[in-house]
Amino acid sequence: MDQAPLVRARNVHKAFHHVEVLKGIDLDVKAGEVVVILGPSGSGKSTFLRCINRLETIDKGSIFVDGEQIGYQLRNGKLQPLSNRAIATQRSKIGMVFQQFNLYPHMTVLQNVIEAPIGVHGRSRDEAITEARELLAKVGMSHKVNAYPRQLSGGQQQRVAIARALAIRPTLMLFDEPTSALDPELVGEVLTTMRSLADQGLTMIVVTHEIGFAREAADRVVFMDGGRVVEEGSPEAVLENPRHPRTRSFLSRFI
Template sequence: MNAVVQPTPLVRARNVHKSFDHLEVLKGIDLDVATGEVVAILGPSGSGKSTFLRCINHLESISRGSVEVDGEQIGYQFKKGRLVALSSHTIMLQRRKIGMVFQQFNLYPHMTALQNIMEAPVGIHGQSRSEARKEAMALLDRVGLLAKADSYPRQLSGGQQQRVAIARALAIKPKLMLFDEPTSALDPELVGEVLATMRDLAGQGLTMIVVTHEIGFAREAADRVVFMDDGKVVEQGKPDEVIGNPQHPRTRSFLSRFI
C-alpha cells in the first residue's frame, strides 16, 4: 500500500518562543495551518495570541524556533546551522503573501476608502493606477461598500472602516490573512457586519488565522479552534470538540464565561 502524502501546510510554526526582556510571552508554539483552512485562536488576555500572530508576519521577531509561510522561513534564513536575520527589504517582499487586519483600522485619514485600498498595490507593488482602481472597486463591492468609495474614514462607521481595512489587506492578493481581534474596537451593533464579511471570505476558501473572542464566529466559520493560555497551545480541534466539549480544565473555565 502506498503511503498517503500529506500536503505541505501553508503555515508551519515550530517551537516558537518570544520574550520581551525577561518576560517570556510565547513558550514553544507548534502549529500547522493548511491552505484554505480557517483557524480561530481563543484564549484569555495576555495568553500570547496577538504576539504569536504578529510573529507570523515578523512584526515581532521570534526569540527561538521557526515560522514558515508557503514553504519560506519568515524573517530569517538558516546559515551554518543557525538563524540569520534577513534584510528589511527581503522581509517586506515576504509580507506580500500575508495580509493583516488589526484591532484598530489604521486607515489613512486624508485618503478616501478607494485610495486607502489602492495605496499598497500602486505605491509598494508598482501596479498601474487604472488596474489598482479597478481591483479596489471590486474589493469594495466584495465587502459591501461600493457606494462608499469616495468617503473618507471620518465619514464611515467603525464597522465600515474595518471592512475597508479588510479590503485593503486583500488588495495585495495574500495567500494568508491574519486577523487580530478585528471586532474588539467596535460598538456591539457594528460587530455583525464585520463578522459577516469574514464569514464570506472563509466561505471563499481564503486561508485565515483569526484571534478573536467571538465564540459564535469560531464555532460557525472556523475549521479548527486553538485555545492558548500562558504562551502555550493548550487544546485544539474542531469547533464542536473544543467549544462544545472542551477537554482541558483551563479551556472549560474560559469558555464557561461565554457559553
C-alpha cells in the same frame, strides 16, 4: 502525500523584558483552512499573530509561510537574518487586519485600498482601481469609495481595512481581534464579511473572542493560555466538549 502546511510554527518563543509571552508554540495551518485562536487576555494570541508576519521577532524556534522561513534565510548551512527589504517582501504576501483600523485619514476609501498595490506591488493605477472597486463591492462598501475614514462608522472602516488587506492578493490573512474596538451593533457586519471570505477558501488565522464566529466559520479552534497551546481541534470538539479544565473555565464565561 498530504500537502505541506501553508503555515508551520515550531517551538516559537518570545519574551518582552524577560517576561516570556510565548513558551514554545507549535501550529500548522493548511491552505484554505480557517483557524480561530481563542484565549484570555495576556495568553500570547496577538503576539503570536504578529510573529507570523515578523512584526515581532521571535527569540527561538521557526515560522514558515508558504515554504519560506519568516525573517531568515539558509546560507552556507547557517541561518542568516533577512534584510528589512527582504522581510518586507515576505510580509507583502500576508494580509493583516488589526483591532484599530489604521486607515490613512487624509485618503479616501478608494485611495486607501490602492495605496499598497501601486506603491508596494507596482501595479498600474487602472488595474489597482478596478480590483479595489471589486474588493469594496465584496465587503459591501461600493457606495463609500469617495468617503474619508472620518465619515465612516467603525464597522465600515474595518470592512475597508479588510478590503485593503485583500488588495495585496495575500496567500494568508491574519485577523487580530478585528471586532474588539467596535460597538456591539457593528460587530455583525464585520463578522459577516469574514464568514464570506472563509466560504471562498481564503486561508485565515483569526484571534477573536467571538465564539459564534469560531463555531460557524472555523475549521479548527486553538485555545491558548499562558503562552502555550492548551487544546486544539474541531469547533465541535473544543467548544462543545473541551478536554482541558482551563478551556472549560474560559468557555463557561460565554455560556
